[in-house]
Amino acid sequence: MLPLVLYNGASPWSAADTLDPLIEPAPAVLDSYRPRQAYLLLDEQQRAKAGTLPEHNLCTALFRLEASRGAEDVLSILQALVNWLQAPEQTGLRRAFAVWFGRVFLPKRLPGVDMPPLNDLTEVYDMLADNVETWTDQWKREGLEQGVEQGLERGLNAMRHMLVRQARRRFGPAIAEQTEPVLAHIDNLRQLEDFGDQLLLSQDGEDWLDAVRKAGSDEDR
Known part of the structure; x- marks a missing residue:
């Protein structure tokens, strides 16, 4: 069996490519037993842009x-x-x-x-x-609109990823794991940037989670 991911999205694939980083760290004596299943990623657009295809x-x-x-x-x-x-x-x-x-x-x-x-x-x-001229104009319009949306989404994802990493380093993996799904629902880049300050001001993990959850519930309203 060969696990294979065939990806054709516009932005580069950014998910973990093995199970290892998705599993809680284990004591050293158990480390060799942690699953490390990987998959073969074929990122279509990145391979095409690299110019190395046959x-x-x-x-x-x-x-x-x-x-x-x-x-x-x-x-x-x-x-x-x-x-x-x-x-x-x-x-x-x-x-x-x-x-x-x-x-x-x-x-x-x-x-x-x-x-x-x-x-x-x-x-x-x-x-x-x-219809090449008509469709070329429409593709250009679609491309501009999609480019703006994709650029914003990449910025949001990068900020969320950074906050989760910082939460893990400061408060541990359990807090980071609870942080990730809350941040996933927040689409305001300025608010995510403000969370960087909040991360430094929070006394402990629960204080941080309370602040993030409150901001998330306020945005839902």
């Missing part, structure tokens, strides 16, 4: 499509796929890619646009080529 490869084409930032890039990759998958025995692959485009890729890039049923890659290519 050429003339279907997985490479998929990863580059996920990392593409405009209609022209997509058309170039599509043309390569059409050229590669011309043999009659590859009809199923051509249709699988076409269905993925129609049901997954294009709805994500062009929300609100009705897609006709797509059964072959040449249909996908022709449809994109006929």
Whole structure:
């Protein structure tokens, strides 16, 4: 068995890649018995951006499509796929890619646009080529909006992660574990920054948790 994570999100994968950091520290005599299961991470966009993927490869084409930032890039990759998958025995692959485009890729890039049923890659290519200017403008707008949202979310996640780490170092893993789910519901960056001061002012872990929980309940109201 090979545990595998296939990730196509825009921001880099940031979760723990083994069980080890998710388990409470154990006495040294028991350390060798702690589970350390790991998984193989395939971060599609990061691998595509690194430029180390093999050429003339279907997985490479998929990863580059996920990392593409405009209609022209997509058309170039599509043309390569059409050229590669011309043999009659590859009809199923051509249709699988076409269905993925129609049901997954294009709805994500062009929300609100009705897609006709797509059964072959040449249909996908022709449809994109006929509307390249209109869709390029829409993709740019979507990209700007998503970029702002993703940038804010990355900032929030980084601040939450830092606060949990500081809580662990100051008050221990039990307090840090209780801190994490409370911070996950707070989406105000300024408030998270203020928690950095609160962490220094709190006398103990319970005092810190009370302050964080109170702030979280106030935001819910």
